[in-house]
Amino acid sequence: MKYFLISFFFHFFYSSVILSNDIYETNFHKIEITNENISIAKVREINKIKIISIENIFDKILTKSEKNKLKRLDNLDQSLEYLIKNIIIENEFISKNIYKADIKINYDKDKIINLFRSNKINYSDIQSPIFLIVATEEKALTYNGLSINNSFYNYDINIENNLVQFILPDLSPNDRFITPYNKIVNMDLASLSKLSNKYQSNHILLIYLKHQDNIIVLDLNLFSLKEKNITFIKKLNFPILSDYHPKLYEFINNWWKINNLIDNSEINQIMCEIQNENIEELYLINLKINSLSQIKSNIVNKIKFQKNNNKITFYGNYKMLFYGLSQNNLDIKINKSDQCIIKLAS
CATH class of the missing domain: 3.30.70 (Alpha-Beta Plaits)
Structure with a gap:
């Protein structure tokens, strides 16, 4: 009966998760070489792109600890060269003193996975469901929920290299009508369900932010629409004047990977x-x-x-x-x- 229990757990949490075919995809990089030996400089720039491209893949699918394990491998540089599938060069321009091109390094997914397996390195190539971020802020006797006055929302999310997908609410009067501040802090399940349905997101990341003395205290929770429950994730502290958003999103991404690792020792x-x-x-x-x-x-x-x-x-x-x-x-x-x-x- 153990399979049945696992299947039940899997159904309610992963039903809206998507498996991305782009996890191992890399980007084009523009290079421009002027007044240099073009042959030597071109090799140098391609080598830089190799490192950037494979590092982006590793950052997506490896936790910090697993990436550190990877870096300790002997002959890692040789292994990384072996992972290259092909090199694409487009929009190439060559003159006497100038070279321009768009260059893309593609890596072989199967070879990457085999490298992980042979060295018992765990990874996750699982993209999250779309999390709606709902935050409250308590600061100097002011209390803000889904409002432009909430400083939490004064930040653009950059998740280009993350497995976790986010959306933000509109911060409209309708949002505040559906889910006012007091219902968010009281974890009102009915109100959160209505907001979740509005944004077609089965999961809400609930963030309770409090400015306290010289620190920002942040409680992170997860609301599930299907289960109609809230799970505590972590309490985080940040210096009062710090730009905490990058560290917060880094934590969330790492949390997701840790909970969705493919264990190559099992x-x-x-x-x-x-x-x-x-x-x-x-x-x-x-x-x-x-x-x-x-x-x-x-x-x-x-x-x-x-x-x-x-x-x-x-x-x-x-x-x-x-x-x-x-x-x-x-x-x-x-x-x-x-x-x-x-x-x-x-």
Whole structure:
């Protein structure tokens, strides 16, 4: 019955989470070389882009501790060169003294995952659901909720390199009517549910901000629309005059990764019946299973008409496997006999 319990937990929290195909994607970088040896300078600039690009990927999917573990590996520089899939150069301009181009370094996802596996480095390539951020602020006998007077909202969110996705409320009169200050601080579930429905976000990050002596005290909580409950995450303290937003979002991103790691030191197996209507559907289901980064092997154990039995070996726990399958448009169910059944989602 352990699979059933895991499946139940997974269903309510991960139903709105999305698996991004862009996690391992890199960007183009513009370079311009003037009055230098172009051949030498071009190699130098490409090497800089290599480092920036792979660091961005690592920052997305590794916690701080796992990244430190990676940096301690012997011959890491050689390993990073091996990870390169290709180099794309566009809009190239060459003259006697000037070189310009847009350069993109693509890295091989499978090679990155194999590097992690061989060195027992855990990672998360799971993008969060969209979190609506609802903050209150208590400062010098003033109390602000969903208002432009709340200094928390005087900051632009930059989440380009994060797994966590945020949206901010409009701070409109309607927001304050639905969820006034007192209902936020009293954690009124009905009011928060209405706001959550308005913004089509199943999860709200509740931030209670208090200016106290020489520090900013921040309570971070998570509201779940489906469960109609609030979970305490962490109390954080920041210096009173500090720009705390970057550190806060860094903490939230790291919190998300820690709670959604694929543990490469843990290998599990599960026998699943693959239900299908025809051979094309069977092929598609197996293709989707094999595309998950945590899958080690997917082997047919027994052939039966429209109900093959497969042995799936995977890294990490069952929760992360179930998540990956569901986000690949597959239904996975554990019946009362602890039998695993996988089919295309309807």
